[in-house]
Amino acid sequence: MDIVVLVSGRGSNLRAIVEAIDEGRCAARIVGVVSDRRSAPALQFAEERHIPTRVVHPREHSPREAWDAALAEAVGAWGAELVVLAGFMRIVGPAMIAAFPWRIVNVHPALLPSFPGSDGPAQAIAAGVRISGCTVHLVDAGVDTGPILAQAAVPVRGDDTVESLHRRIQRQEHRLLPSVVDAIARGWMRLGASPTVAPAHEPSDGSTGFVSPPFV
Ligand code: GRF
8 A cells, every 4th residue: 555654853653664664564655755844854764765755845835725735735646545644743734634535644642532732741741640652543624633543552650751751652653553554554444434443453452453562
C-alpha cells in the first residue's frame, strides 16, 4: 500500500516506519514525505533515503484554506491510499479531510480521549495519572477526536519529567504506528467512522497482533 507521511519535526516515527518496511514488518511503500517546515530533520532523513519530498509552507499559502488546499494537492499528487501524520504539528483542514476520507492516520502521545492537543505528556504529568501512552487514530474535523485504531500504555513514574515520559511513550509509538499501518495495508483493519479489526488479528492477550504489550 502506497502511503504519504506528513512530518514537522525530528522524524523518529518516520524512521520507525522506514525501518519496519525495510525489515518486512510493514507492508507499505512511502511514496512521498511532506512537511510544513523546511528545516525539519525528518525531511532531511527522507532525502537521505531518496524518498520524494515536498514542503508546503503556511507562509507561502495564505489564508489557511489555501494552505489546506495546497497540502491536499501535494499529497494527492502521489496517488497514495493512506496519509500518515507522524509528528505533523498542524491541524489538517476540510480540503485534506475531503480528499482522504477516513484515510488519514495520526499518532498522539497520550491515551485519547484524555489529553488531546499539543502537549499530551505535560498534561499527563500535570494531571498526576499513573498510566499514559500513545494512540493511533483516524483524523476527523476535530483536534485528536477521530476514531481510535490502537493504543499502547506506559507507566508514569513519580520522578518523570515531560521529556522522560515522552521518550517512554515514543518507544511505544515506534512499535504501534508501523504495526497499524501494516494492519491497514494487509486489510486486517478496516477504516471508517467505526473502524473494525478482523477477529483473527484482534489482540487476545495484549502481546499479539498489532497492539504492543503494555509497560515495555
Ligand atoms: C510524537 O510524539 C507524536 O506523538 C506527536 O509528535 C511527536 C513526533 O515525534 N504527534 P517525531 O517527529 O516522530 O520524532
